[in-house]
Amino acid sequence: MSKLHVTTSVNGQPEEVLCEPHQSLLDVLRDELGLTGTKEGCSTGDCGACSVTLDGRLVCSCLVLAAEAEGKEVGTIEGVANPDGLHVLQQKFLEHAALQCGICTPGFIVAAKVLLERDPNPDETTIRYWLAGNLCRCTGYDKIIRAVQDAATELAHEA
Amino acid sequence: MIKVVFPDHLMPNTEGVRETEVDCDSYRSLVRELERRWPGIEAVLAKTAVAIDGQIYQDAWLETIGPSSEVFFMHRIEGG
Amino acid sequence: MAEAHDLKVIGTRPVRPDGVEKVTGRANFGADLHLPGMIHGKVLRSPYAHARIKSVDVSGALAMEGVLAAVCRSDFPEETDDLGRNVIARDKVLYHGHAVAAVAATTPLLAEQALDAIKVDYDVLEPVLSIDQAIADGATLVNEEMHTNGDASQPASNVAAITKFERGDAEKGFAEADVVVEGEYRVPMAHQGYIEPHACTATINEEGKITVWCSTQGHFDVRTQTAAILGTSISKVKVIASEIGGGFGGKLSVYLEPLAVKLSELSNRPVRMVMNREEVFRATGPTSATWCKAKVGAKKDGTITAATAWLAYEAGAFPGAPVGPGCMSVLAPYDLENFSIEGLDVLVNKPKVAAYRAPGAPQAMHAMECAIDDLARELGMDPIDLRLKNAADEGTQAPYGPKFPAIGLKACLEAAKAHPNYTSPVPEGCGRGVACGFWFNIGMQSSAEVLIREDGTVIINEGSPDIGGSRASMCLMAAETLGIPYERINAHVADTESTGYCNMTGGSRTTFATGMAVVQACEDIIAQCKERAAMTWDIDADQVDWDDGQAVPKPGVNADVDPLSLADIARAWGRTGGPILGRASVNAQGAGAGFSVNWTDLAVDRETGKVDVKAYTAIQDAGRAIHPAYVEGQMQGGAAQGLGWALNEEYIYDDNGVMENAGFLDYRVPVASDLPMIDTQIVEVPNPTHPYGVRGVGETPITAPLAATSNAVCDALGFRVSELPMSPPRLLEAIDSQEG
Numbered sequence: 001m002s003k004l005h006v007t008t009s010v011n012g013q014p015e016e017v018l019c020e021p022h023q024s025l026l027d028v029l030r031d032e033l034g035l036t037g038t039k040e041g042c043s044t045g046d047c048g049a050c051s052v053t054l055d056g057r058l059v060c061s062c063l064v065l066a067a068e069a070e071g072k073e074v075g076t077i078e079g080v081a082n083p084d085g086l087h088v089l090q091q092k093f094l095e096h097a098a099l100q101c102g103i104c105t106p107g108f109i110v111a112a113k114v115l116l117e118r119d120p121n122p123d124e125t126t127i128r129y130w131l132a133g134n135l136c137r138c139t140g141y142d143k144i145i146r147a148v149q150d151a152a153t154e155l156a157h158e159a
Numbered sequence: 160m161i162k163v164v165f166p167d168h169l170m171p172n173t174e175g176v177r178e179t180e181v182d183c184d185s186y187r188s189l190v191r192e193l194e195r196r197w198p199g200i201e202a203v204l205a206k207t208a209v210a211i212d213g214q215i216y217q218d219a220w221l222e223t224i225g226p227s228s229e230v231f232f233m234h235r236i237e238g239g
Numbered sequence: 240m241a242e243a244h245d246l247k248v249i250g251t252r253p254v255r256p257d258g259v260e261k262v263t264g265r266a267n268f269g270a271d272l273h274l275p276g277m278i279h280g281k282v283l284r285s286p287y288a289h290a291r292i293k294s295v296d297v298s299g300a301l302a303m304e305g306v307l308a309a310v311c312r313s314d315f316p317e318e319t320d321d322l323g324r325n326v327i328a329r330d331k332v333l334y335h336g337h338a339v340a341a342v343a344a345t346t347p348l349l350a351e352q353a354l355d356a357i358k359v360d361y362d363v364l365e366p367v368l369s370i371d372q373a374i375a376d377g378a379t380l381v382n383e384e385m386h387t388n389g390d391a392s393q394p395a396s397n398v399a400a401i402t403k404f405e406r407g408d409a410e411k412g413f414a415e416a417d418v419v420v421e422g423e424y425r426v427p428m429a430h431q432g433y434i435e436p437h438a439c440t441a442t443i444n445e446e447g448k449i450t451v452w453c454s455t456q457g458h459f460d461v462r463t464q465t466a467a468i469l470g471t472s473i474s475k476v477k478v479i480a481s482e483i484g485g486g487f488g489g490k491l492s493v494y495l496e497p498l499a500v501k502l503s504e505l506s507n508r509p510v511r512m513v514m515n516r517e518e519v520f521r522a523t524g525p526t527s528a529t530w531c532k533a534k535v536g537a538k539k540d541g542t543i544t545a546a547t548a549w550l551a552y553e554a555g556a557f558p559g560a561p562v563g564p565g566c567m568s569v570l571a572p573y574d575l576e577n578f579s580i581e582g583l584d585v586l587v588n589k590p591k592v593a594a595y596r597a598p599g600a601p602q603a604m605h606a607m608e609c610a611i612d613d614l615a616r617e618l619g620m621d622p623i624d625l626r627l628k629n630a631a632d633e634g635t636q637a638p639y640g641p642k643f644p645a646i647g648l649k650a651c652l653e654a655a656k657a658h659p660n661y662t663s664p665v666p667e668g669c670g671r672g673v674a675c676g677f678w679f680n681i682g683m684q685s686s687a688e689v690l691i692r693e694d695g696t697v698i699i700n701e702g703s704p705d706i707g708g709s710r711a712s713m714c715l716m717a718a719e720t721l722g723i724p725y726e727r728i729n730a731h732v733a734d735t736e737s738t739g740y741c742n743m744t745g746g747s748r749t750t751f752a753t754g755m756a757v758v759q760a761c762e763d764i765i766a767q768c769k770e771r772a773a774m775t776w777d778i779d780a781d782q783v784d785w786d787d788g789q790a791v792p793k794p795g796v797n798a799d800v801d802p803l804s805l806a807d808i809a810r811a812w813g814r815t816g817g818p819i820l821g822r823a824s825v826n827a828q829g830a831g832a833g834f835s836v837n838w839t840d841l842a843v844d845r846e847t848g849k850v851d852v853k854a855y856t857a858i859q860d861a862g863r864a865i866h867p868a869y870v871e872g873q874m875q876g877g878a879a880q881g882l883g884w885a886l887n888e889e890y891i892y893d894d895n896g897v898m899e900n901a902g903f904l905d906y907r908v909p910v911a912s913d914l915p916m917i918d919t920q921i922v923e924v925p926n927p928t929h930p931y932g933v934r935g936v937g938e939t940p941i942t943a944p945l946a947a948t949s950n951a952v953c954d955a956l957g958f959r960v961s962e963l964p965m966s967p968p969r970l971l972e973a974i975d976s977q978e979g
Contacts (some may be wrong), residue, residue: 022348031273032268036270036271039268039270039435039484040270040436041434041435041436043513044516046516046902047903049434062483077264080263080264086259086262086263090259090263094262098871099262100706101433101482101483101484101485102257102262102482105261106904109262119617124392128914132911135434137433137879137880138876138907140876140914140917141879141914142875142917143875166639166640167402167405168388168563210641213643213644214928215828215830217321217597217683218826222828230493231640232706233567234639235566236681238598238679238680238745238747238748238938239431239487239488239491239746
């Protein structure tokens with residue numbers, strides 16, 4: 001079976017990949033592009049560890065075929081930090097100890113970033129339901145929610 | 160004389176004896192005496208934990224034992 | 240030991256040294272290593288829960304294009320132990336998903352397809368799928384050679400072991416009681432649920448030197464286990480621990496590593512093997528399903544006069560359920576003279592159980608804490624007051640034998656009683672439930688090397704895979720000991736050839752034992768620094784003090800000199816003898832037990848059976864919280880796991896022994912919208928055997944929530960549901976049968 005030639009953009013950089021038709025965007029990001037920050041937790045779209053953005057929309061990259069990224073803009077954890085430093089969310093996750101093992105952290109940060117872009121002032125319930133697609137087994141979510149709340153407050157002050 | 164207590168699962172190795180007294184001042188000499196009474200028990204004790212006066216040791220090889228100490232053998236605890 | 244008010248950095252909340260790598264996605268976990276020429280391994284797993292293997296033929300797979308190696312039982316030394324028999328099945332498959340063969344191919348898809356070409360001839364046998372089935376007369380035997388407690392004079396049995404603990408006379412104690420309550424409880428098999436599946440990459444060179452990169456809680460154990468299963472020596476095996484995406488006890492044994500090494504040997508290529516989520520559920524090590532009975536009696540004033548427990552644990556395919564620790568923890572919070580506990584280790588055709596956070600304790604303590612709760616209700620006593628009346632304290636003889644040294648149970652109970660979340664009334668429509676928690680905590684062996692750079696900054700090398708922020712705690716303890724800023728220290732988890740021997744990260748031992756080694760290695764550094772200063776000042780080393788990160792002459796010593804910092808000494812170390820490194824190794828004894836009290840307020844929707852957890856509070860004795868945020872994190876994470884297990888998590892098996900819910904959709908762990916904020920309070924009753932008073936904190940948090948949740952549901956509904964999980968269908972059925 002011959003490979004597909006996919007032209008896409010990842011974190012603002014143009015990328016061309018050769019991939020199998022069945023390969024997911026997750027597979028291609030990790031194994032073809034070497035961007036291993038996006039993680040595989042379940043491959044069935046249930047855990048959110050593979051969260052990326054596709055044209056600004058939050059998706060599970062394990063449920064997106066690599067071929068579907070053709071002509072689209074993919075955003076991964078590797079593209080979250082600013083050129084001059086960490087994104088506020090990343091900083092707050094560190095300050096609030098919102099990670100223990102850290103495997104779910106990239107997915108949470110990508111997901112929370114999309115939330116705060118859409119709703120700069122979410123209440124606790126909104127945050128919890130938005131992040132319900134990201135599983136964490138270590139933290140019980142408490143410090144993650146507080147980190148997102150704090151990031152929202154700080155981003156509002158910066159604005 | 161120190162008091163030595165065995166848990167249920169070690170009693171097959173002590174001919175059913177649960178509690179005994181031993182004259183010794185170190186864990187090493189305790190084990191030697193127990194092996195003298197019940198040959199073969201030393202190998203079994205190597206896989207147990209022991210509490211000496213309330214402190215639990217997975218490896219008590221270096222420990223001294225006071226004259227009125229209490230020694231309890233017990234399951235090794237691992238954890239997860 | 241330093242008093243809390245003398246500590247400068249311990250107790251603060253700095254950013255962890257590995258933090259930036261983790262929030263940017265740079266940190267490398269088990270599946271993140273990419274080696275040139277790497278190929279992919281996959282496992283063929285048994286479609287039957289119980290069968291004899293008549294033959295395995297991998298030749299069909301080997302003939303396929305892209306397949307470079309295939310292995311089965313004949314590729315591994317025949318003489319092995321249960322772990323080896325679990326890694327690859329020998330004469331029988333003992334659970335659905337048991338590994339039978341493995342292949343390696345140039346792509347994961349080709350490897351997957353090659354599995355279909357492997358021919359296995361099975362003689363299918365009837366599976367044993369519950370304790371009830373396993374102990375029934377005439378039960379099918381999981382292992383025809385298994386005799387209870389090794390007693391070959393008795394017939395073969397599925398009960399591998401019976402354990403007993405007794406003191407006093409329980410029958411007499413019950414006769415003296417004014418109130419006796421009893422109950423029977425079922426807790427399901429549950430999975431640790433770590434988000435990162437097992438993953439490893441293995442290579443072997445022409446000298447037979449093996450390198451394994453893997454996600455593990457104990458890379459020295461990976462070395463031991465892999466070498467043993469392959470029949471090679473540990474000197475040929477180097478293991479590099481990747482960052483680990485959760486373990487909770489489930490990553491203490493190898494599953495893939497020996498297979499990956501063998502495939503690498505046969506293919507002459509590096510081999511990566513990663514489990515998918517289904518495999519993680521079906522074929523790693525969940526924890527025991529249990530059937531427990533608890534009975535407790537007390538006088539009118541609440542004094543407990545006797546208690547008994549019967550605790551039957553499913554071990555899975557091989558013996559070794561954590562029933563011993565279950566028996567030892569079930570009554571640990573109580574000071575009582577008369578009790579009798581019996582525990583059973585029962586074989587069933589399910590995966591071999593592995594440790595899951597305080598292994599054995601959650602199930603047993605659920606039973607007894609529910610019975611204690613019913614006792615409080617019968618007596619008309621507040622559940623915390625009842626516990627305070629009977630609480631174990633310093634000097635109490637623990638049910639497992641020794642007298643407790645200083646412990647924090649009473650401190651936790653008193654803190655709970657005074658806590659605003661407890662003094663506040665139960666919200667409208669809710670029930671409240673309380674429970675105690677406990678874990679022994681362990682010490683064991685750790686090593687640490689502390690290296691100084693020429694600029695006086697510090698590197699710590701140790702061998703404890705970091706599952707929850709332990710590197711931050713190591714840096715805090717080093718900063719406190721050396722008297723230098725936290726920011727000047729970095730900590731690494733080094734591989735098995737680069738640091739001294741270290742037992743696994745588990746048992747709540749890391750901050751305690753590895754911390755102890757780090758502190759001692761820093762003290763080694765200080766001693767050397769004093770010598771270098773003494774040389775510089777031309778005085779004796781015993782005339783030098785180390786104060787706030789600097790060498791200074793002792794008071795009264797006649798030496799008009801400026802203090803020398805670690806940086807000063809390092810800069811000049813060429814003149815005074817060479818580079819400075821410190822080291823220590825410990826076999827840490829005296830780990831302090833950790834007690835907790837948890838309570839929760841929740842509401843039950845009687846129409847749907849759904850539970851809404853409104854509030855959860857956890858109070859725990861940490862001895863000394865080195866980094867309070869990570870201690871709180873352990874308390875919150877354990878509470879969440881306990882809530883999930885109590886309310887939704889269970890392995891659902893069909894009659895053939897096939898797990899029906901092997902995915903995160905139907906094995907429903909708590910998500911962010913299921914939980915409230917989890918309030919915590921850290922109590923500190925220092926443990927005198929640790930330089931800073933540390934007690935382990937990682938495991939105790941899961942031991943109270945099962946009962947706290949059950950007790951809250953009982954309070955909300957007015958009757959008890961004794962089978963977990965209290966999922967909506969189960970609660971609805973219970974509600975309907977109460978009302979009907």
